[in-house]
Amino acid sequence: MDSKAVLVTGVIGEDVHVTGIRILEHALRKDGFTVHSLGIHNSQEDFISKAAEVKADAILISSLAGHAEMLVQGFREKCDKAGLKQTELYIGGQLVIHAEEWEATEKRFLDLGFTAVAVPFNPPGNVLAELNERFCDSRKKTTA
């Protein structure tokens, strides 16, 4: 089966929470995506250099420690500068420490240039549906 899309996955920052992204990687691979997993403890640069190397269609960032906003400041711009303008950015996990309405959290990250933001404990099925719609359906349309 041809790969549906090339993805780079990993946890950003000094965060060791790996369960969520690991299970998502299983689901993505099984569904036909090519997954390059960076595991825990990654910097913005780690994501960018891997994405450039494998010509990633998207970068999926996981973060559970609540420091995500700090850790992804300027990430979209750095990706663009590194020639990754076409690479979409996704993020999910426990993104903020404080309690706030989900819409506020979501907007915070959309404003930082992310294509989509996943709610805490978003099931893998939802992520697959979103990525399939994004990458497979649109490709089918363009090749048709």
Place this chain on the structure above:
Amino acid sequence: MEISNRKWSDDFFQKEREEVLSQWSTGADVDLDDAVAYHKSLPDSQNAALKTLKAREEGKTLLCPSLGSDTVENHKSLLLHMQNEAGVDILTSYIDSLTRNCRFEMASQGLMKAEATGRPVLNGFPFVVHGVQKTREVMNAVDLPSMLFGPTPDARLTHEIGLAGGHTGYSGGPMISFWNYTKNVPVESVIHNFQYINRLMGTYEEQGVPILYAVSGAMPSVSPPSLMIVPEIIEVLIAAGQGVKHIQLNNWLQGHVAQDLAYIQVLKEKADYYLKECGFDDVETITYSVSPTGRFPVEADQVYALISHFTMIGVMGGVQVCGSRTIDEALHIPTKEGSAHSFRNARMFLNMLQPQKFDISGHSEIQQEKQIMELEVDCLMKKILEIGGGDIVKGTVKAVKLGILDQPYSTSQLVKGEVLGVKDEKGAARYFDMGQLPFSREIKDFHREKIEAREKILGEKVSYDTIIQDMTAISAGSIL
């Protein structure tokens, strides 16, 4: 030197000790003769190995928390509270995470801040920056034995200080440290560091000071017990190879009574079997049980029920030591008051059940679980020993590369990570994906049938979404 399970020579060990003891200034204060004399000045009741052996002889279950604080004063008051208010039998000194990562300079700064402000800064006891005398100050203030606690890829200097400081045990191990506490450290490096720790424990044993080494294997996440038992047996054999004589086997209870009770029996029987098989016939094993980390309910009344449930399984399984989670840990780092409430709850449950010596070991469901678990453990152990040419360390290094030793959700990039567990229709953990595990048709069929039974009830195939539900089920209020 190629890594193997051979006992380190004195020369090799002493050379490495010099290097380790020079990692921080307090290393210079470690004197083995003085340490042995200090241990011998303490009563037997303050030795974890002797205390647990006595419990085994008397058919008793002891209680043991896992806590630590940063300054000598804070840690002392925490341990005294656990001894006097929580009524536990064995104490622990949880190692702070900076010390666990050998960041002694940062730990030192954290400790100074804690001492200056009187408020805790570190999440455990920084053994290395405290040094031997300060550690003894804590031990002199309490009447119970205390063990070091906390997996880490390199706790060599921490052990030099902690054991010389009067601690008589450690809970952790090379496999659990590799799976869950490293990203790119090869398994052989972690094993090497643990051979040092085990060789040091063996040296104390040779001098007549029993040390209790608690292997931990792997932390479960809806994991069939063979995923924990095999790495634990590997840790047992590595320890025995360096002269460790007292080993505590850690049973990670997940809440399914028959599967958990079978786990307790199989781990003990198989650990003893492989010790003999590999030529170690003077190693004592005792058993311990605890529920794993993972999401817990926030409401204290729900956690009390869970603590009781897991204490029940431990007591019915006849373990010598029971650990427990605490009522407030879903909210923050457990307080000493929260821990005391939790352990008093466990004690009451234990006191009701233990004198009854209620024996259900012959129950058919437990027997069925045991049978399949034994097949899985033997299959993996035989394969690992075979590819290692009879040497468990060589076999382990190869087996990790091949995925014969594998874990779900490992933090290490050097682990295949292909295996996954899911619950069956009764809440027992089964293999959803066996990855590269060389299991027989019989084992594969067993797990498939159990999962199909759940699918029948669900009315759909189990999926990755089901696995997530399983992992969060207990925090949501149910085993399934």
